[in-house]
Amino acid sequence: MKLAISTRGQDVNAPVDLHFGRTRFFRIVDFETGAETLLNNARAANAPQGAGIQTAQTLARLGVQAVLTGGVGPNAWRILQAARIQVFSVRGGSVGQALQSFREGLLRPLTEKQVTYF
Amino acid sequence: MSDAAFICELVVMSGKGGTGKTSVTASLAVLAGSAVLADCDVDASNLPLVLDPREQRRETFTGGVRARIRREDCTACGQCKALCRFDAIFFDGPGHGRLPHTYRVDSAACEGCGVCHDVCPEHAIDLEPTEGGEWFVSETRFGPLLHARLRPGHGNSGRLVTLVRDQARQVAEAAGRRLILVDGPPGIGCPVIASLTGATRVLAVTEPTPSGEHDLERLLALARHFSIPAWVCVNKHDLNADMTLQIERRAAALGATVTERIPYDPAVTAAQRRGRPVVDVDHGPAAAAIRKLWERVRPFLADPPGPQLDTGRPAG
Amino acid sequence: MNLVIASGKGGTGKTTVATSLAVTLARHGQTVAYVDCDVETPNGHLFLKPMVTRERPVEKLVPRVNQETCLLCGLCAAVCRFNAIACLPDQTLVYEELCHGCGGCTRVCPVGAITEAPHPVGVVKVGAAGAIQFVSGTLNVGESTSPPVIRATRQAAPAADWTILDAPPGTACPMMEAVRGSDYVVLVTEPTPFGLHDLRLALEVVKTFDLPCGVVVNRAQPGATEARDLCRQARVRILAEIPDAVAIAKEYSRGQLVVETVPGLREIFDQLCLRLLEEVPKEKCPHEMRQRLEAAIRASSQSPATGPPAAGDPFSTPRLAAPRQREEPTRAASAS
Ligand code: SF4
Ligand code: SF4
Ligand code: SF4
Ligand code: SF4
Numbered sequence: 001m002k003l004a005i006s007t008r009g010q011d012v013n014a015p016v017d018l019h020f021g022r023t024r025f026f027r028i029v030d031f032e033t034g035a036e037t038l039l040n041n042a043r044a045a046n047a048p049q050g051a052g053i054q055t056a057q058t059l060a061r062l063g064v065q066a067v068l069t070g071g072v073g074p075n076a077w078r079i080l081q082a083a084r085i086q087v088f089s090v091r092g093g094s095v096g097q098a099l100q101s102f103r104e105g106l107l108r109p110l111t112e113k114q115v116t117y118f
Numbered sequence: 119m120s121d122a123a124f125i126c127e128l129v130v131m132s133g134k135g136g137t138g139k140t141s142v143t144a145s146l147a148v149l150a151g152s153a154v155l156a157d158c159d160v161d162a163s164n165l166p167l168v169l170d171p172r173e174q175r176r177e178t179f180t181g182g183v184r185a186r187i188r189r190e191d192c193t194a195c196g197q198c199k200a201l202c203r204f205d206a207i208f209f210d211g212p213g214h215g216r217l218p219h220t221y222r223v224d225s226a227a228c229e230g231c232g233v234c235h236d237v238c239p240e241h242a243i244d245l246e247p248t249e250g251g252e253w254f255v256s257e258t259r260f261g262p263l264l265h266a267r268l269r270p271g272h273g274n275s276g277r278l279v280t281l282v283r284d285q286a287r288q289v290a291e292a293a294g295r296r297l298i299l300v301d302g303p304p305g306i307g308c309p310v311i312a313s314l315t316g317a318t319r320v321l322a323v324t325e326p327t328p329s330g331e332h333d334l335e336r337l338l339a340l341a342r343h344f345s346i347p348a349w350v351c352v353n354k355h356d357l358n359a360d361m362t363l364q365i366e367r368r369a370a371a372l373g374a375t376v377t378e379r380i381p382y383d384p385a386v387t388a389a390q391r392r393g394r395p396v397v398d399v400d401h402g403p404a405a406a407a408i409r410k411l412w413e414r415v416r417p418f419l420a421d422p423p424g425p426q427l428d429t430g431r432p433a434g
Numbered sequence: 435m436n437l438v439i440a441s442g443k444g445g446t447g448k449t450t451v452a453t454s455l456a457v458t459l460a461r462h463g464q465t466v467a468y469v470d471c472d473v474e475t476p477n478g479h480l481f482l483k484p485m486v487t488r489e490r491p492v493e494k495l496v497p498r499v500n501q502e503t504c505l506l507c508g509l510c511a512a513v514c515r516f517n518a519i520a521c522l523p524d525q526t527l528v529y530e531e532l533c534h535g536c537g538g539c540t541r542v543c544p545v546g547a548i549t550e551a552p553h554p555v556g557v558v559k560v561g562a563a564g565a566i567q568f569v570s571g572t573l574n575v576g577e578s579t580s581p582p583v584i585r586a587t588r589q590a591a592p593a594a595d596w597t598i599l600d601a602p603p604g605t606a607c608p609m610m611e612a613v614r615g616s617d618y619v620v621l622v623t624e625p626t627p628f629g630l631h632d633l634r635l636a637l638e639v640v641k642t643f644d645l646p647c648g649v650v651v652n653r654a655q656p657g658a659t660e661a662r663d664l665c666r667q668a669r670v671r672i673l674a675e676i677p678d679a680v681a682i683a684k685e686y687s688r689g690q691l692v693v694e695t696v697p698g699l700r701e702i703f704d705q706l707c708l709r710l711l712e713e714v715p716k717e718k719c720p721h722e723m724r725q726r727l728e729a730a731i732r733a734s735s736q737s738p739a740t741g742p743p744a745a746g747d748p749f750s751t752p753r754l755a756a757p758r759q760r761e762e763p764t765r766a767a768s769a770s
Contacts, residue, residue: 015291018125019316022284048182048277049578050517050532057511057520073315074344075529083522091124091422134475134603136445140628161604162443162632183515203495203536226610231536232515270605270639276578304444304603305474308578328689329449329477336475339575357680358687382683390627 003029003102004059005095006069010038012096018070020087021045021052027095028064052076059085068098068107077112086110125290126419127283129158129317131302131310131341132324133333138353139323140164141386142408143301144395147260149412153297155258156286157265158279158313160251165301168395171256171263179266179278181250183230185223187211191242192220198234198243207234253282255289260395262289276308283313297419306336314340319423320348321415322374326361331368338372347423348374351411355379378411380404435719436597437710438616440640441623442632444475444603447652447676448622450686452600453481454693455620458703459596460565462730464723467594468563470570471612472602473556473583481691484568486561492571492586493552494535499526504547510539531576556583558590567592581611588612595723605632605639613640617718618710619647620673625654625661633661637668648713650706653678671713674706704731 006023007014017023026039039062044054056076059067060083068088072080080087088107090098101107130146132139144165147155157165185206187198194217199207204227211222223234225248235243253266264286268275286298300317303309314320320341324330334350341348350369355362366376383404389396397405439452449472456468470478479486497510497519508521518533519526530553540548556573571587573580580602591597601612613619619640623633633649640647647670651661654675665672676682676699685692693699708731711724 019284019287022280044517047517048515050529053520053529053532054517057522060522061508063523071316075532079520079522079527082525082527132444134444134477136443136624159443161606162628162635164443164628164631167627167631201537201541226614229534229536230515231534231538232513233536233538233541236513236538236542268606270635270642275606305608306575307474307573307580307608309606310474311576311578325445325687327687328480329475332477332480333475336575343576354683357683361687382680387626393627 001031001066002062002064003031003066003068003099004039004062004064005029005098006041006067007095009095012099013094015094016068016070016090016092016098018090018092020067020069020072020076021055023055023069026059028062029099050075053079056080056083056085059083066102068102071110124420124422125287125296125298126422127287127298127300127316127318128321128415128419129300129302129313129319130321130323131313131337132304132322133306133337134304134329137323137325137330138380138386140168140301141390141396142321142323142351142353142380142411143299144168145397145405145408146412147258147299148395148398149409150297150299151260152295153261153299154286154290154293154295155261155263156282156298156300157263158282158300158309159303160266160268160275160278160282160309161303163265163267166256166263166265168390168393169258169260169263170393171254171258171265173254173256175255177253179250179253179268179281180247181277182248183232183245184225184228184248185230185232185234186225186244186246187221187223188242188244189220190214191240193217193240193242194220195239196221197237197239201233201237203233204229204231251278253278253285255285261295262293264289275303276312279303279309279312306333306340310337310340314344314346317344317346319418320346321377322348322350322369323353324350324365325354326352326358326365328361331361331365334365334369335372338369338374342373349377349415350374351377351380353380354382356381377414378407380407380411435595435618435714435723436599436616437714438599438601438613438619440601440609440613440619440621440636441603442605442621442634442636443628446603446622446624446629446632448472448603449477449481449600450692451620451622451650451652451676452598453478453691454699454703455706456482456566456596456598457691457693458700458707459598459727462704462707462727462734464596464727465567465594466565467567467569467591467597468600469587469591469597470600471584471587472600473571473573473580473587474602474608476570476572476600478600479559479568479570480689482563482566482568484561484563484566484570486559486568488560490558490560490586490590491554492556492558492583494533494555494582495537495550496530496533496535496553497528497539497548498551499528500547500549501525503545505545507544509542509544510548513538513542531578534579555579556586558583558587560590560592567594580608584608584611605635609636610639610643613643613645616645618714619643619645620650620710621647621670622650622652623661624652625658630660630664633664634668637670646713646715648673648709651675671709673709673713674702676702701735704735707731
């Protein structure tokens, strides 16, 4: 399974970016192979509109199955739903901490009602 | 997981302008004491006028792109004009050695869709970023202030709003401040949508007038569209008691929470003339009401709203 | 005569001025079309209370993807500058609200899987309020671009002596869309620091269009000269000053047309009409129409039966910035 974490920096100690669409980077963790890669999201982040849509589309096309981020808006939600990507809401901390919480099963997937909430 | 980084973003909105939204926002800034302030009325930024900001940083903002035809490369085939859906291309550009006229883009009408750029067989069309305005980080007595100035008449205020909000969030995170107070733009169009997406809560300031009611309905519909819980505050409520009640009932029916009323008080404009927030210089009826308003909403700003909190009046 | 009533921000009394001016001109026998282009928050109908006879949707063409034939190649999503179409591993989604209807995606689709279908973005209502022709545009909630609705609203305006456009507030694209191509701009302001700041911005925009303009000061305070100073500097004329009176605010809050219910306002708007006649470009305002209006205003101010109530004037503020101007006798002679 592939997991994407929105982040403002390039290493695991960087803080999670609570903005989904306009995050600078995603750290992508492949649980099968253990590989961790960095996805530069600058193009979507700087888009005049629809940043969330473009970001969600990129993740869907990469075959990501779960996202750790602050929250998502309704437009991105529609894509993530359609692509069956689960969203886990994080309230802060570093990428490493978020990953740890996820591994320990402390994060719950976002539901329709929480869309746009942080 | 920790709650430490939850930052509440309270957007003060008005439907139409001139309801006292900015005066309320400035006063809340005083009462909050440690908020980060963001003026998202990038068309006509008024919050700086009452917060005496000292500018610390200034950046230019590039708006969207606009097409421009390089005259020397245009062969006047007309394909760009045929495909532009926004009537932005005209056959009256200057000529060159081979042609008396070339095609020209009217940048005021161009929406930057890029279709012409993609079709031009001569690759004679550039998409150039436009300078859309400037944004600022300033220091005020009540906290950092993010504000912007859209170049008058330039579009794309939505993206500038997003930029101001993002910067405000970064400043808040860096300074460990937990509340962002946003002075929202009027209307319900693209800058308003840009101010609302992803915000935590809305405070709608309205007036007891037919237009106040009408605009509020549209604004609350939008807040609902984005599932953001909204408070409603009627300003100058004593101008029309019946209308105030009617608006409050309507707001409640639309799922908003009715909160404190503010009376008509000349002290509000007087404070504005002195360039100060009203609660900072006055203890009259309006200032007192804004203080009560702050006490009512404050308890809800520490945590993210859950769906269960979104109906009924707050306990306080 | 295309007259735009605009303001740097909302809530300055733009709609009050626009509707009152429409009523005043109509009362003096001019044909008037009131066109509400403030499509995000249209309010004119609340005061004019028109009978709407026709409603027409405003539409834009948005792509519709045939999922059966779509190859999921992603070309459409790559070409769209507005991120309004997204190509996922098993389907292609369209975001109608974000789409500008440019047709770019339809053009690049290699298998013709995209067709275009109209999507409503707003409505234009046409009707009448007494003698006034009424047109009003409304943007649908959630739609982000108002210029197409403003354009459609302007196009629906019937021909009249005076077309009064109530513009969206602010100085961004919607306001420009309404101002573009008009003959004269009336900027409404309040003499507060916020109001004057916004007036300055609005004047800049009007200047870029190279259009003649004048200012109406609403909620004028006795003794406050900031608005006059600003207008003098900017070399624009103050066309009228409407005093700051609780009576006006109360009538307005009851949805009343203040020009009809608040004593003293009729005169102010009559004077505003005369001022406008001096100011508007001559070639847009036929001589005959000018004379008719001047004569009608003069006649009404001379007959107290139809004129404004003389007593009960609640204002202490001087009604106008400068002394009234008298019409030349030659015009007066030919009028009746
Ligand atoms: S498509 Fe290119 S070459 Fe043809 S008219 Fe337009 S700019 Fe000129
Ligand atoms: S970019 Fe789009 S709107 Fe602008 S001129 Fe080209 S086709 Fe027309
Ligand atoms: S019509 Fe233009 S804006 Fe709309 S989805 Fe297609 S490419 Fe994007
Ligand atoms: S361009 Fe056409 S075929 Fe390719 S993804 Fe878009 S709709 Fe499908």
